[in-house]
Amino acid sequence: xxxxxxxxxxxVVLLLLAFAVPALHPILYTTLFFLLAVxxxxxxxxxxxxxxxAMVEKMPAPTTLLIVSAGLFYMAEVLAGQMKDxxxxxxxxxxxxxxxxxxxxxxxxxxxxLIETIHALIPW
Numbered sequence: 357x358x359x360x361x362x363x364x365x366x367x368v369v370l371l372l373l374a375f376a377v378p379a380l381h382p383i384l385y386t387t388l389f390f391l392l393a394v395x396x397x398x399x400x401x402x403x404x405x406x407x408x409x410a411m412v413e414k415m416p417a418p419t420t421l422l423i424v425s426a427g428l429f430y431m432a433e434v435l436a437g438q439m440k441d442x443x444x445x446x447x448x449x450x451x452x453x454x455x456x457x458x459x460x461x462x463x464x465x466x467x468x469x470l471i472e473t474i475h476a477l478i479p480w
Contacts, residue, residue, distance in 0.1 A: 366392055382442060389438055418466055425459045432456070 366388060374381045405427070412419050432455035439448030 363392070363396075386438070386442060393434075421462060421466060425462065428455055428459055 370381075370385060370388060373384050377384070408423060409420065412423060432452045436448035436452045439445065439451065
């Protein structure tokens with residue numbers, strides 16, 4: 357609940373900055389966004405991720421990979437949206453593409469193991 361209040365206060369500060377210093381608003385907006393993103397990451401998302409990973413620790417590796425992939429994809433969407441809002445849509449698109457390649461790279465060992473298993477089951 358405290359974090360929600362802090363997010364609201366940051367929103368009000370951004371609105372005040374937009375009216376008080378319009379020329380510096382994009383720089384201050386981006387800086388506050390990243391500071392707020394890091395704050396939320398360490399106060400809410402890291403403890404949540406630790407709890408979630410402790411719960412799925414006993415599950416098979418693809419389940420953990422699925423959760424990590426979803427988190428990385430969501431992070432890429434948030435950051436690309438931020439870059440798009442600031443007028444850097446091309447950089448945001450590049451960031452999303454790189455994150456998708458990272459996710460596929462994480463899945464390559466599991467996919468290659470699956471292909472080997474399927475290949476062993478099919479009689480040639």
